[in-house]
Amino acid sequence: MSVAVLIVAAGKGLRAGGELPKQYQLLGGEPVLRRTLRAFEEHAEVDRIQVVIGEGADELYARSATGITKALPPVPGGAERQVSVRLGLQALASSEPEIVLIHDAARPFVSAATISRCVAEARKNGAALAALPLSDTLKREGAKGLAEETVPRAGLWRAQTPQAFRFELIRELHERFADRDDMTDDASLAEAAGHGVALVEDETTNLKITRPEDFALAEKLLGAPMETRTGSGFDVHAFEEGDHVTLCGVMVPHTHKLKGHSDADVGMHALTDAIYGALCEGDIGQHFPPSDEQWRGAPSDVFLRHAADLVKKRCGRIVHCDVTIICEAPKVGPHRETMRGVLAEIMGTDLSRVSVKATTTEALGFTGRREGIAAQAIATIKLPSHG
Structure with a gap:
C-alpha cells in the first residue's frame, strides 16, 4: 500500500x-x-x-x-x-x-x-x-x-x-x-x-x-536565536535649478531641486545605507556604482527595496527605522505621514516601525545657508544568529 x-x-x-x-x-x-x-x-x-x-x-x-x-x-x-x-x-x-x-x-x-x-x-x-x-x-x-x-x-x-x-x-x-x-x-x-x-x-x-x-x-x-543589528546612514546633496525636491519618495515643491546621479533623495539614501550598514553590506555606491549610467536618474526606491530584500533573503526583518532630514526649507512636516507610508510600503514593513522627522541647523553651515539638504538615518534589524 x-x-x-x-x-x-x-x-x-x-x-x-x-x-x-x-x-x-x-x-x-x-x-x-x-x-x-x-x-x-x-x-x-x-x-x-x-x-x-x-x-x-x-x-x-x-x-x-x-x-x-x-x-x-x-x-x-x-x-x-x-x-x-x-x-x-x-x-x-x-x-x-x-x-x-x-x-x-x-x-x-x-x-x-x-x-x-x-x-x-x-x-x-x-x-x-x-x-x-x-x-x-x-x-x-x-x-x-x-x-x-x-x-x-x-x-x-x-x-x-x-x-x-x-x-x-x-x-x-x-x-x-x-x-x-x-x-x-x-x-x-x-x-x-x-x-x-x-x-x-x-x-x-x-x-x-x-x-x-x-x-x-x-x-x-x-527556535533559532535572533540578534539585533543597528546601522546608520548619512547623505548630502546640493541644490541646483529646479522646482521640487524628492524626499523619502515624495515630490515636494521647492525653489530648487537636489543635484545627484540618481534622483538625489537624501532621506531614502541615508536609510538605505543604514540598512546596508546593519547588514555589513557596504553602501549604495558599492551596489549601484555612480559610474554605471544605468542608474543615472534612477528612483531611489530601487536602492531601498534592494536593501530591504537583502534583509529578507537572510531571514531577517526590519524592526524600526528613523530618518532625520536636515534643511531650512522646504517644510517637511506637511509631507511627513506620506513619506512614512512610502518608506513602509517599499520595505514591506508596518507604518508603526517607520519614523520621519526634520530639523534645521539654526542657519549654521551649508544647510543653514540653504546650499543643500542633508539626512541621517538609523535602522534596526533582526537577523538569525549564527554564533
Missing part, C-alpha cells in the same frame, strides 16, 4: 519578497523546500516524493534536494497550480501509488502526526485534508470597507495541506476538471464530484510562508 507525496513548488512566491522564490529562500540556514522535503523523507509511510518545479529552477531544486533519497526526478509545472498538480500526478502514474498526498512547498512545518492522520483518512474515505477549525469572529465587509455583518463560524474550517487521496480518484478528477479554473485546492475537485472529504484537524504550527513577515515567524518556530 504505497504512499507518494506530490509537492507543488512551481510558483514564483512574489508576495514573500526576496530575490528567489520563497521555496528556495533560506530558513534557519536551509532552503524552505529542503525542510519540507525532509518532513516527508523522514516519515515511515512515505515511499516516494515527486516535486513539480518552475521553469529554470533545476539548479535551485538540486541544491534543495541534496540527500533526499525518496525524491524522484522533478517535473516542470504549469502557469497555474491546478496544471502543476495534474502534471505531477501524470509523472507519478507509472509507479502506481495507492495514496498520494499533495502538499505546498512553502509549508515546512507539517508534522508526522498530521501526515499519518491524512494517510489513514484517505485510505478509509478516499479523500482527506488537513484543516483548522476557525476560532476568530468573522466579519463580512460592506460598503466603504466597513464591517457589514458577523458571519457564524460554527462548522467553518481553514483548509491547509497536505490533502490526501486515493491516487486513481484524484488523478481522474484532475483530468475531468482540467478546464475548470475555479478550483482553489485539490479537495475542491472532490467536492465538485460529490465525493466527501474528511477533515483532519491540523496543528497551528503548519504555517504556510506567504509574506515577508512569515519568515520571521518561521524562524521563531525553529
Whole structure:
C-alpha cells in the first residue's frame, strides 16, 4: 500500500519578497523546500516524493534536494497550480501509488502526526485534508470597507495541506476538471464530484510562508536565536535649478531641486545605507556604482527595496527605522505621514516601525545657508544568529 507525496513548488512566491522564490529562500540556514522535503523523507509511510518545479529552477531544486533519497526526478509545472498538480500526478502514474498526498512547498512545518492522520483518512474515505477549525469572529465587509455583518463560524474550517487521496480518484478528477479554473485546492475537485472529504484537524504550527513577515515567524518556530543589528546612514546633496525636491519618495515643491546621479533623495539614501550598514553590506555606491549610467536618474526606491530584500533573503526583518532630514526649507512636516507610508510600503514593513522627522541647523553651515539638504538615518534589524 504505497504512499507518494506530490509537492507543488512551481510558483514564483512574489508576495514573500526576496530575490528567489520563497521555496528556495533560506530558513534557519536551509532552503524552505529542503525542510519540507525532509518532513516527508523522514516519515515511515512515505515511499516516494515527486516535486513539480518552475521553469529554470533545476539548479535551485538540486541544491534543495541534496540527500533526499525518496525524491524522484522533478517535473516542470504549469502557469497555474491546478496544471502543476495534474502534471505531477501524470509523472507519478507509472509507479502506481495507492495514496498520494499533495502538499505546498512553502509549508515546512507539517508534522508526522498530521501526515499519518491524512494517510489513514484517505485510505478509509478516499479523500482527506488537513484543516483548522476557525476560532476568530468573522466579519463580512460592506460598503466603504466597513464591517457589514458577523458571519457564524460554527462548522467553518481553514483548509491547509497536505490533502490526501486515493491516487486513481484524484488523478481522474484532475483530468475531468482540467478546464475548470475555479478550483482553489485539490479537495475542491472532490467536492465538485460529490465525493466527501474528511477533515483532519491540523496543528497551528503548519504555517504556510506567504509574506515577508512569515519568515520571521518561521524562524521563531525553529527556535533559532535572533540578534539585533543597528546601522546608520548619512547623505548630502546640493541644490541646483529646479522646482521640487524628492524626499523619502515624495515630490515636494521647492525653489530648487537636489543635484545627484540618481534622483538625489537624501532621506531614502541615508536609510538605505543604514540598512546596508546593519547588514555589513557596504553602501549604495558599492551596489549601484555612480559610474554605471544605468542608474543615472534612477528612483531611489530601487536602492531601498534592494536593501530591504537583502534583509529578507537572510531571514531577517526590519524592526524600526528613523530618518532625520536636515534643511531650512522646504517644510517637511506637511509631507511627513506620506513619506512614512512610502518608506513602509517599499520595505514591506508596518507604518508603526517607520519614523520621519526634520530639523534645521539654526542657519549654521551649508544647510543653514540653504546650499543643500542633508539626512541621517538609523535602522534596526533582526537577523538569525549564527554564533
